[in-house]
Amino acid sequence: xxxxxxxxxxxxxxxxxxxxxxxxxxxxxxxxxxxxxxxxxxxxxxxxxxxxxxxxxxxxxxxxxxxxxxxxxxxxxxxxxxxxxxxxxxxxxxxxxxx
Amino acid sequence: xxxxxxxxxxxxxxxxxxxxxxxxxxxxxxxxxxxxxxxxxxxxxxxxxxxxxxxxxxxxxxxxxxxxxxxxxxxxxxxxxxxxxxxxxxxxxxxxxxxxxxxxxxxxxxxxxxxxxxxxxxxxxxxxxxxxxxxxxxxxxxxxxxxxxxxxxxxxxxxxxxxxxxxxxxxxxxxxxxxxxxxxxxxxxxxxxxxxxxxxxxxxxxxxxxxxxxxxxxxxxxxxxxxxxxxxxxxxxxxxxxxxxxxxxxxxxxxxxxxxxxxxxxxxxxxxxxxxxxxxxxxxxxxxxxxxxxxxxxxxxxxxxxxxxxxxxxxxx
Numbered sequence: 001x002x003x004x005x006x007x008x009x010x011x012x013x014x015x016x017x018x019x020x021x022x023x024x025x026x027x028x029x030x031x032x033x034x035x036x037x038x039x040x041x042x043x044x045x046x047x048x049x050x051x052x053x054x055x056x057x058x059x060x061x062x063x064x065x066x067x068x069x070x071x072x073x074x075x076x077x078x079x080x081x082x083x084x085x086x087x088x089x090x091x092x093x094x095x096x097x098x099x
Numbered sequence: 100x101x102x103x104x105x106x107x108x109x110x111x112x113x114x115x116x117x118x119x120x121x122x123x124x125x126x127x128x129x130x131x132x133x134x135x136x137x138x139x140x141x142x143x144x145x146x147x148x149x150x151x152x153x154x155x156x157x158x159x160x161x162x163x164x165x166x167x168x169x170x171x172x173x174x175x176x177x178x179x180x181x182x183x184x185x186x187x188x189x190x191x192x193x194x195x196x197x198x199x200x201x202x203x204x205x206x207x208x209x210x211x212x213x214x215x216x217x218x219x220x221x222x223x224x225x226x227x228x229x230x231x232x233x234x235x236x237x238x239x240x241x242x243x244x245x246x247x248x249x250x251x252x253x254x255x256x257x258x259x260x261x262x263x264x265x266x267x268x269x270x271x272x273x274x275x276x277x278x279x280x281x282x283x284x285x286x287x288x289x290x291x292x293x294x295x296x297x298x299x300x301x302x303x304x305x306x307x308x309x310x311x312x313x314x315x316x317x318x319x320x321x322x323x324x325x326x327x328x329x330x331x332x333x334x335x336x337x338x339x340x341x342x343x344x345x346x347x348x349x350x351x352x353x354x355x356x357x358x359x360x361x362x363x364x365x366x367x368x369x370x371x372x373x374x375x376x377x378x379x380x381x382x383x384x385x386x387x388x389x390x391x392x393x394x395x396x397x398x399x400x401x402x403x404x405x406x407x408x409x410x411x412x413x414x415x416x
Contacts, residue, residue, distance in 0.1 A: 018234070042230060045351050049358040049380070058381040061351050 004074065011070050014050050019043050029070040057081065103130070106154045107396060110136045110143055111161035111192075118198035119161070122394070125206035131396060142166055145187050149177045157186045157372045157395035161198070164191035167321040168330065168390040169345035175375050175391040184379065186372030188340065188395040190333065191326065197334040204307045205339035205394040211266070213402030217245040217409065218364060219267050219308075221259065223274025223283030224251030231273045231354070235361050242365020245401075247409050253416035256284035260291055263337070265408035266306025268399035269364065269371075273357065276315030276344065280328040289331035306405060309397045310340040310371040312360065314353045318343035319390045333393035340371045340393035348388050355380035356389070364399070371397045 008029060015037075016023055022038055033039045039047075048059050048067065057080045059067070067073045107126060109116065116123075116135055126133050134152065136143075142162040149158055162171060168189055176184045192198060218239055222232040229250055236246040247267070249259050251274070263270060275282035280289065292305070311332055313319075319329035319341075326334070329343030359378030368374035372395040379386060401409075 042227060042354075045354045046234065046358060048351070049355040052355065052381050053359060053362065056381060058383075061349065064351075 004078075007077070008070055008074055010054065011047075011051070011073055014047060014054075015039070015043075018046050018050075029074075031070070032068055034068070051077070055081070104132050105130065105156040105396065106132045106134065106152075108134050108136060108148060108152055108155055108158040109161070110138060110145075110148060110158065112139060113137050114195070115161040115192045115198060118195045119202045121199070121206045122202040122209070125209040126396065129209050129212070129396075129398075138162075142171055145172055145189075146177050149185050149187065150179060155185050157188070157370075159188045159190065159393075159395055161190045161192050164193040164326065166191070167345070168319045168327065168343075168392060169321070172390050174386050175342065175389050176379055176386065184376045186375050186391060186395045188372070188391040188393055190393060191330055193326070193334070200336045201333050201393065204333065204336040205397060208307055208309050208339040208394070208397055211402055212398065213268060213400035213405065215245070215401045215403065215406055216243065216364065216367070216399070217247065217267050217269075217401040217406055219263060219270040219409070220246055220248045220250065221270055221272040221274075221281075221283070222250040223281070225274065228274045228283070231357060235271065235273075235357055238358065238361035239365050242362075242367075244364050245406065247412065248416065249412065249414065251283045253414040254284075254412070256287060256291065258412070258414075259284055260287070262409065262412040263292075263308060263311075264305035265412070266308060266401070266405040267409055268309035268401040268405075269374075270308055270311040270338070271357070271360065272311070272313045272315060273353065274315055276313055276318040276328075278317050278320040278322050278324040278327050280318065281313065281315070289328055289335055289337070292332075292335060292337045305337075306408075307336055308338040309399045309401075310342065310374075310393075311338045312342040312356075312371075313344070314348075314356050314360075316344055316347045319345045319392065329390070330392050338393070339397035340391060340395065342371070342375070342389060342391050344388045345390055346388050349384065352380065352382055352385035352388060355382055355385050369398060369400065371395065371399060374399060 281287040363377035
């Protein structure tokens with residue numbers, strides 16, 4: 001499922017645009033934004049603002065803590081869009097396997 | 100600038116509309132189709148007015164200053180039944196002289212028709228706001244917009260107020276705000292824009308800005324003030340339009356606006372109304388907290404002369 005892979009890549013791009021000085025060259029989708037990558041609340045608020053702009057979904061402040069990694073962010077957005085995170089993951093696996 | 104005709108609804112009493120005649124002429128000269136709707140008595144409902152008019156790019160309601168921005172308008176945008184968002188602005192009618200001053204200011208901004216994109220980034224001298232200002236500079240810079248960072252760490256209040264007299268198309272403030280003004284720069288009030296700097300008469304050469312957006316708490320609130328800061332700026336001729344909050348705001352909502360405004364500016368939004376439509380966050384509280392005061396079609400373009408003046412502004416940065 002190209003959409004999911006592209007979505008993950010777009011979150012990665014946004015984060016790098018927000019804190020290119022702080023992020024390592026490579027990190028995995030499970031890396032914790034705060035604990036592993038060292039992002040702070042201002043970084044995450046901007047990420048949420050950009051995410052809302054790109055997807056049109058609304059992330060209430062009380063939900064921001066759930067967006068702790070790229071995978072968690074994708075799952076959250078998919079759940080808000082009515083797509084089962086598990087189904088999206090299977091589709092992504094199938095898609096990656098086909099390359 | 101786009102030559103496509105735009106449609107504006109001006110809803111006012113006959114006396115208020117007469118005081119705004121200079122602006123109506125300037126709008127028409129700028130290819131704006133102005134529809135005048137007169138009322139007497141109670142202030143009309145803006146949402147209903149926007150729903151009644153099929154082709155509408157913006158609306159301006161002028162009514163008694165006894166009402167407050169927070170009660171006259173529901174938000175800076177009204178969503179029509181067809182899903183289109185229309186920017187709606189308000190202007191308090193306190194006296195004819197201040198309406199004429201606003202009309203002359205907004206007409207001047209309409210006529211000068213600059214096509215350079217530039218923004219003054221203003222902010223309180225606190226690390227979190229300076230960082231937001233830096234991010235905004237980066238965001239607009241990616242879109243080719245010239246950013247002048249005149250935050251509290253780099254410039255004094257007097258110099259910042261002089262600098263805003265360059266006449267840039269847009270100013271963005273981040274920091275704390277109060278109904279009477281900005282907390283940054285050791286406190287900025289509307290009257291500061293009309294006090295000559297000590298030993299000079301430089302205020303007389305001020306050129307109005309297109310719009311000033313205060314992304315902070317309460318600058319359009321009437322709590323314990325006769326007229327809020329956001330309302331005073333257009334009425335005193337500082338800018339053609341002003342955008343401020345009628346209540347306390349969340350940092351997350353202000354960040355949403357900041358990100359959206361920078362993107363919309365980088366995308367080339369030509370007027371303040373268009374900027375707000377493009378920038379509007381999906382957060383309901385972010386939308387409901389703010390109001391637009393003044394000309395909803397105030398152009399955001401800056402001209403060469405304004406840019407040259409802005410480049411000469413000295414800062415400590």
